[in-house]
Amino acid sequence: MIVAIDGPAGAGKSTVARMVADSRGWTYIDTGAMYRAVTLLALEQDIALDDEEELGQLAGNAEIGFKPGSEGVPRVFAGCREVTADIRRQDVTHSVSQVSAHPEVRRAMLEKQRRLLESGDTVVDGRDIGTVVCPGADVKIYLTATVAERAGRRRLELEEKGDAISQEQMEREIRERDEYDSSRRVAPLKAADDAVVIDTTEMNIDQVVAAVTEIIDKAQEGAAG
Numbered sequence: 001m002i003v004a005i006d007g008p009a010g011a012g013k014s015t016v017a018r019m020v021a022d023s024r025g026w027t028y029i030d031t032g033a034m035y036r037a038v039t040l041l042a043l044e045q046d047i048a049l050d051d052e053e054e055l056g057q058l059a060g061n062a063e064i065g066f067k068p069g070s071e072g073v074p075r076v077f078a079g080c081r082e083v084t085a086d087i088r089r090q091d092v093t094h095s096v097s098q099v100s101a102h103p104e105v106r107r108a109m110l111e112k113q114r115r116l117l118e119s120g121d122t123v124v125d126g127r128d129i130g131t132v133v134c135p136g137a138d139v140k141i142y143l144t145a146t147v148a149e150r151a152g153r154r155r156l157e158l159e160e161k162g163d164a165i166s167q168e169q170m171e172r173e174i175r176e177r178d179e180y181d182s183s184r185r186v187a188p189l190k191a192a193d194d195a196v197v198i199d200t201t202e203m204n205i206d207q208v209v210a211a212v213t214e215i216i217d218k219a220q221e222g223a224a225g
């Protein structure tokens with residue numbers, strides 16, 4: 001079974017996807033981490049963020065892989081180098097929307113993502129999974145929340161890593177990223193017509209996991225019966 005979880009930054013996709021996959025012993029694929037890995041390599045190799053051809057080649061040649069880590073958090077690799085921590089750097093976060101908007105980059109990632117999805121029961125999160133990467137997914141969920149709530153969650157995450165940022169600045173960054181991800185020409189962020197939309201603004205993570213679990217259970221019952 002393939003469970004697609006899409007939504008904007010800070011909606012809780014990766015935490016929920018990870019917990020759901022972990023509880024069932026399924027594979028979890030974080031497609032945002034793949035775009036982040038390409039962006040990290042581009043920054044390190046001084047490739048201009050508007051050079052679609054170079055970025056497309058880089059994305060095509062990058063060997064991005066996952067290995068299980070502690071508490072279900074996947075370790076991310078570019079070739080044999082582990083990039084799990086580096087892809088969460090602020091400079092990567094600031095550049096990833098621009099890199100991921102290039103059609104050539106998306107084409108290369110799409111191929112890799114579809115290959116990864118061949119491995120069986122999987123929970124996969126991103127922006128375009130239910131619409132483009134896997135339109136035939138068995139379950140499609142679109143998680144969202146208000147900008148203020150998502151900014152608050154991201155700030156907490158950063159604080160835990162020792163980075164402080166004001167609520168105002170974080171809201172501005174989230175809005176910018178939403179705008180970039182939703183308005184790009186190819187595979188923009190949007191809910192698939194047949195996705196179940198869950199607004200998580202007033203929910204804690206356990207409530208969201210319970211809601212998603214119920215949807216998957218129903219889909220499995222439907223498939224079995």
Ligand code: DC
Pocket residue numbers: 009031032033035036096097100101125126127128129177181
């Ligand atoms: O989920 P995240 O914040 O780690 O994603 C980083 C960026 O990658 C996000 O701003 C948009 C892009 N992305 C995408 O374009 N398509 C996906 N399927 C996943 C992420």
